[in-house]
Amino acid sequence: MPNIQGFRTISGQNRLFDSVLETVGNTPCIRVNNLAPDGVTLYVKAEFFNPGGSVKDRLALNIIETAESNGSLKPGQTVVEATSGNTGIGLAMVCAQKGYPLVIVMADSFSIERRKLMRMMGAKVVLTPRAAKGLGMYQKAVELAESNGWFLAQQFESAANADIHEATTGPEIIADFKGQRLDYFVTGYGSGGTIAGVSRVLRKERPETKIVLSEPADASLLASGTVQARTSSGSPASSHPSWQPHPIQGWTPDFIPFVLQEVVDKKNYDQLIPVAGSEGLEWATKLAQKEGIMTGISGGASFAVAMKVAENAAPGSVILCMIADSAERYITTPLFDAIEEDMNAEELALSRSTPGFQIP
DSSP, X not given: OOOOTTSOOOOOOSOOOSSGGGGSSOOOEEEOOSSSOTTOEEEEEEGGGSTTSBTHHHHHHHHHHHHHHHTSSOTTOOEEEEOSSHHHHHHHHHHHHHTOOEEEEEETTSOHHHHHHHHHTTOEEEEEOGGGHHHHHHHHHHHHHHHHTOEEOOTTTOHHXXXXXXXXXXXXXXXXXXXXXXXXXXXXXXXXXXXXXXXXXHHHHOTTSEEEEEEEGGGOHHHHOOOOOBOTTSOBSSOOTTOOOOSOTTSOXXXXXHHHHHHHHTTOOSEEXXXXXXXHHHHHHHHHHHHXXXXXXXXXXXXXXXXXXXXXXXXXXXEEEEEOBOGGGGTTSGGGTTSOSSOOHHHHHHHHTSSSSOOO
């Protein structure tokens, strides 16, 4: 193989995969070179390298395979779940490969491309009114499961959610930073599985690493200190009173998930930093334009918090930030509002600077 300057030598992984599901996990930690402050080393764990494009591929696979192993999911049974999109996309991928019918319930406020991705993989998507918030789509999924005898995935309550991050995401981080500093781990929360599972590992293996959790400034549920009302099964009994609409899709539903409650009860984070939706939009765009790293609003929000940590960190600090998903599923959201479809004035001038092949 020729040695081409600037390129890594590629020799393959010395294995063939039996299905797309074997490619979930082992996502890379990528250094941020142009945006990180001087004296601080900043990495992002790029979960968009998962085959379904987000961190939620991990929990989707584990929820289904755990249910298969314990018998709660029967062959050919329909799976149903409430989701803002990424869990639904992950479930659609898993169910397509394994042959389960899938029904996703999603509020109509979430991006259209998410619906299309799920439907492309064969899922049915039932929309609920945005005024009913996350709790409304959750309760609709419960209704459908109970009425039809379907398997409810229960990402917000299932132990399989946090367990997969304890088994994979956390150990991947430990392996990647073996023999190196890791001073901060920064993440937001949606269902709560990432922070719950990873914090178990970091508290045990890297107790010196400070865990920084974030939530939207408009929906500061944890910061409020108000306890989430729950049913006897742990599911939310009502919307949290501190929740307000926010643009960070995939983060912080209008209740504190039961999976996240472990993190709260055990104080498995060291700092809680709120972030405005506008900051998520700003830093997602900067990551794309300055680093070539494409992420969505939630990834931008996590990175905004990581930058705040970096600005105040001691020289030599090393920070790892979770980037949950890719930018492509946000095209119909405010993230792409400033991205023009047609040529702008500068592009038109470039076109007209030579005589040929101009669009009228």
